[in-house]
Amino acid sequence: MLTIGRRPLPVVGRARMYVCGITPYDTTHLGHARTFVWADVAVRVLRHAGVPVEVCRNVTDVDDVLTSAARRAGSPYDSFAAVQQFYFDRDMAALRVHPVTxxxxxxxxxPQVVALARALLELGHAYERDGAVYFRGSGVRERAGIGAEEAARLMAEFGDHQDDLRKDDPADVAVWRPSAKGEPGWPSEWGEGRPGWHAECAAMAMTTYGPALDLHAGGADLRFPHHAYEAAMAEAVTGVRPFARAWLHVGVVRVDGAKMAKSAxxxxxxxxxxxxHPVGAVRLLLLGHPWAADWDYRPDGLEEAAARLERLHRAAYRTAAYRTGADRPAASAGERAAVxxxxxxxxxxxxxxxxxxxxxxxxxxxxAVLALG
Incomplete structure (x- = not known):
């Protein structure tokens, strides 16, 4: 049985995994790659243990950062996103990340976000003001274990400004936002607008899997506010808790102590x-520290990873060549311990x-399980 965060994750039937995907406005960097390689390893380990796994990895192609990048490039946001998505898919294939379900x-x-907003309004978990629908976020910060000052900083960093005068409470976040001229927009009963980021993931995950997940993966920097509010919205509208039975929050990649980011x-x-460098060496570099730990990238780390990959391959052939099917010997004590x-x-x-x-x-x-070959 797999444990994540020291919590057992028993599965009956299939495992339902949701992976927070990219906002396709730039090329894949190591911070992205680390999250998706670790998510891929979780899938491979489960499948090696005989558990069927379905993976849903979203694409956030409605986002103000993406819209701004597309505008600078002189391209429609959807065309720009499609091109960046192509490059991302190419990078994932090159890194041997399994295609998702x-x-x-x-x-x-x-339409699913509109339905989510409507349901939250009907249940009293949201309110409409000036064409926007706000989710009542009281208690989300406390449940996530985040202090008030840190929560304000993180919410501002991700565009959930607490000083929005239309809000009843600074902790409230937009499920639906009105769109200005030149911004992506869709019709709704509250006027032309677009989804809030947290609501997008909640709607996509629930539409794919229903009210709950087995495993939710994403970068540790998304723990709050994104994942906290995504889960809170889903739980508010379905009444099912927890939204995710386990979370794989992969630590960030840093350079000289600073988080790897375009802004930096x-x-x-x-x-x-x-x-x-060989694909196996790059994967080994990304897997070289515990998944929950932040990690500082050093260029010479790739040489170390390549050397270790070579040692692994030499070790693999210290005995008879690999056999399959009926000719394969029973698992050794070492193999069982590794698994x-x-x-x-x-x-x-x-x-x-x-x-x-x-x-x-x-x-x-x-x-084989880590796809290092």
């Missing part, structure tokens, strides 16, 4: 690394150490 795009789920000007692009480590909170470090020490089938299994 569902890939909803926000612009095709606007410190991006390291996946395509650049893959031009000069147990992977099931124990995705403990890749321990699994790799066992693989190097034991070699043979243990190493081959770890290489």
């Amino acid at each position: 569902y890939e909803p795009r926000a612009h095709t789920y606007v 000007g410190n991006l390291v692009f996946t395509t650049d690394l893959l031009r000069h 147990r480590a992977l099931l124990d909170d995705l403990d890749v470090a321990t699994a790799l150490a066992i693989a190097e020490e034991e070699g043979g089938q243990a190493a081959r299994t770890v290489i």
Whole structure:
């Protein structure tokens, strides 16, 4: 049985996994790649354990940051997003990230966001003002364990300004926002507008899976406000708690102590690394620290990852060549220990150490499950 965050995640039937995808306005950098590679490892570990997994990874193609980037490029927002999505899909394939089962795009789920806003209004969890629909967010911060000052800073960083005078409470967030001329907009009973970011993910996840998920993955920097409000909206409208049984909040990638971000000007692009290094080495670099930990990127880390990848491959062939089907020997104690480590909170470090020490089938299994071959 897989544990995530030290909590068991038993599955009966299929596992339903939702991965917070990209806002397609720029090329994939290591911060993106780390989240999606770790999510891919969770899927691979579950499938190796015999659990069928369905993966929904959304595309946030209705977003003010995307609209601004498209405007600077002189392109319609939807065309611009489609081009960036192509590059992202190419990067994911190059990184050996499994294709997902569902890939909803926000612009095709606007009716579902309207339905979500309508339901929240009818249940008293939202209110309409000047063409906007606001979700009542009292208690969301406390439930997420975030202090008031930190919550205000994070909400402002992600565009949920607490000084919006139309709000009843600074903690409230927009489910639906009016659109000005030149902004993407769709008709609704509250006027021409567009979805709020948190509402987009709530609507896409619930439309795909119903009222609850088994595992929700995304960057740790999205824990609040995005994931906290996404879950709160879903739980308010369905009455089902928890929205997600487990969360895979992958730590951020930093450069010289600063979070890797376009605004910081410190991006390291996946395509650049893959031009000069084996895919397995790049994946191993991204998996080289526990999934929940923040991590500082160093260029020489790739050389270390490549050297370790070479050691793993040498270890894998210390015994007879790999066999399949009826000819394959029973799992060794080392292989079983490595798989147990992977099931124990995705403990890749321990699994790799066992693989190097034991070699043979243990190493081959770890290489296969982590897609390092």
